[in-house]
Amino acid sequence: MQSQQWLQRASALLACRQVTPLINEFLNGLSVELPSDLSFLLLPTVDGRELTVVANEPDYFQSIASGVKWEVDDFEHPFSHVLQSQKTMVLDHETLLYWQGHSGFMALTLNMKKDQHLAIYPLNNDKGAVVGILVLALPAAMAADLVERSDWQNFVAVFTRHWQLLESIRHQDRQQSLLSDSIVSIRKEKFDKEQAEALSHDLVGSSELMQTLRKEIIRVGQSDLAVMIQGQTGTGKELVARGVHDYSKRKHAPFIAINCAAIPDNLLESELFGYEKGAFSGAETAKKGLIACADGGSLFLDEIGDMPLLLQTKLLRVLESRQFRALGAAKESQSDFRLIVASHVDLKQKSRTGAFRQDLFYRLCQFPIRIPALKDRVSDVPELVKHFIHRFNTHQERHIPGVRFSAIDKLVKHDYPGNVRELKNIVEYACALTLDGQEIDLSALPTLDIEPETPFDASTNQGEKPFPASLLSDITHKFDQIDDLKEAVLQFERAVIEARLSSFSGDRGRAATSLGLPKRTLAHKCIKLEIS
Template identity: 40%
Template structure:
């Protein structure tokens, strides 16, 4: 059975029978794979088979507040009664009105734009669409535009009701399936994110052996290093001298996809300006006086790997322009060479200098700065991670004992307290030097004590201080705890004697008229050692 042509309709021929809704039209609707495909397909079927001026399905968005239109940015607020869709949704009943009435009685910009091209003799028929389940979930509304006669025929037509029912059933089923797929995707994305987070955290934990520290600043740094290693972006490390920029650069390389490639490093401040270009780009034979043979530069040697440029803030301006070209095009020309070469490398640069200030002073190129800083990393100074001092100190002690084949040694609480109170303009590098010196000065079988840490005084000032201590002690006037004051004086005397006799306790005990056992007990009580 087929529908009659739309141009010669009759009351009998225009009726959509339930049989028609369940067969060819139904098959077309069932083939829809999503609600966004189903709605325009249903509207096209109605418009084509019933000869309507317009048919359109509007859908209620997830929030339940807005009616949307497929392929259109226009939206209708369900609580705004300046358009007829709100009346249909609120009442749950179909509504028919003329285009002329709609133009004069309703004041809604988007709706007026929708009906502007319609003939004034046409009518709008708006039908509510709801799911057939127990919850009767709102799906949207259907707009039919035709003559009053045609719409009247459709209003009570059982075939049209059957078509609505089929449309709503398919719509609700597809919406549920799409919701389930969306939830599945969200779950998969969440699981993937959890797996990625777990993997990144595991890598960050592995970095704990290279980038020591339990402080929040170091934990954040390790996480950023892992993120940087996942990309091929240029990394700019900025931080004070001695914060470990070279270690961070190596960690980025080792975690990256280029880890099997070479890691080449150069300190731009340590190479004379005249030689730096040759070190980086290489040179051809005879390029300059003394170039008896061709030489590959670090850019060539780092091909397929990582090039680390430390103290890049000291690079000459002319060389900065050539480096920028390498970063942008991957091409460079060795000194004296006639042909260009290609380089595939990842650049990590570091500096302790304020590059923005250098840019203002025209000592550093702004374009190079922004190209280098694709992934900026700030390294925390030791003053912002004092909780790591004990761990760092013990690690440096272990390294020293392994290098110098010394017996294991520890560090006393008194020495640690002094380390915590110190300023470290040289950061971790300075702390390492302090520990190395103290290890070298510590007698075999002993632990690092406070008196063995290098002070900030000059030898003359130390001698002057010892003489003052020998002469006597200036007691403060505000003593409110005599026992503690006596302990402080006793501690100062013993420290002074330990310095004088180079840590020889037998001589210290003899000079103070104490048995060696008593001196050892006092050192323990005063936390001058851990024995």
């Protein structure tokens, strides 16, 4: 091969802009220009312990690389010697017998012709280090002459330098990509931290449980998954739902909330789906349902465990198809909403017993969030107390500077069966009894000692907590002061229901049973009497 041909091949190498095409062009050029039955490269692995085979023919690659490990410190094969000495090695048939101790090398040279020599040529970079090894099986007359020619050496040097240049560029690109990813990650982490800090103004608490909760809200807010919120009564499930909406891409769209336990079964469907004029008796005008109102935003279904099974089936279809039909409507409508549900009962257990559709449960439980009870994060009580005092001062235009240590100590020791809502009521009660400019002290706190709850048995009425005797005596004492019997009865009814709900840790079902009322009736009374 003439020098002009090597120069043309070198020009073709310089046109390559990636490592793999460069190596392929190099090996293809050798196979075309040289009478070689065997040509391949040996390149060090990342850890530098082995040499890997790169061949221009798949058959060669399979026969050479299959099951053979070319370890750089294994001097049973000549490649290690070339790597160490950095000098070219040309082996004839007699010399090849010297390396018959290495089965892989012997298999490699088994099909070489008798008039061929094996040239093992080190590829050195600008610093003199071997970055690869070129292996060629050439006619004996050409093998020794070729590796000594300057045009051949220049051709190989062009390949090696261009290869190293492309590797350097690829490394820089990889580092730049890693740096970019790192910057994006840092910015996202900073953004999430800022979002979580902003969320702490509503979901108050510095405990690890609350920090984790806020992170979950920020994380799920960036997706469009259905969210299932579970937690005891009074833990702030609607606040969490609002947080999921406010920190999502739907934050500028409507947030529609409805309590499934507070609406009778026959009205809940019309509230969700809406109805056309004349759809049923009393439907004098058309009404837009909450599903339609939530289009583009979020729909929050509180206490979804109380939703009738038939309505659960219809809701599942809406979630799958994003289509619904208003009562009395001739055609279906579409609504793109993000569903957030909440329940204080174990929906998974209800689904096992058939009280809640199992397929709907798994459709809703794409991202479950569990809100911790206040008793599990009592370290947040002082911070919550401060927060509620500030809100009271703002809303009532009062000035309560804080709370005494003795009062905080008592508040921290309480179990809070009513959770954060109970603490809020206690603080507001204490604020109402405290003069402006004075801190809340022990005397302003209500009695917090509550007997341990016992299981309720509807058949024997066991577990029912009696109405507080102190409140009964107080009401009896004021009988002579009543001037509005209707209002007095409402106040007494409110006090009885609140006391019973407190006795059963906010469980409306058990409270209703203990009072001999249907759960729906109790729910209506809670709305009427403004009992949260």
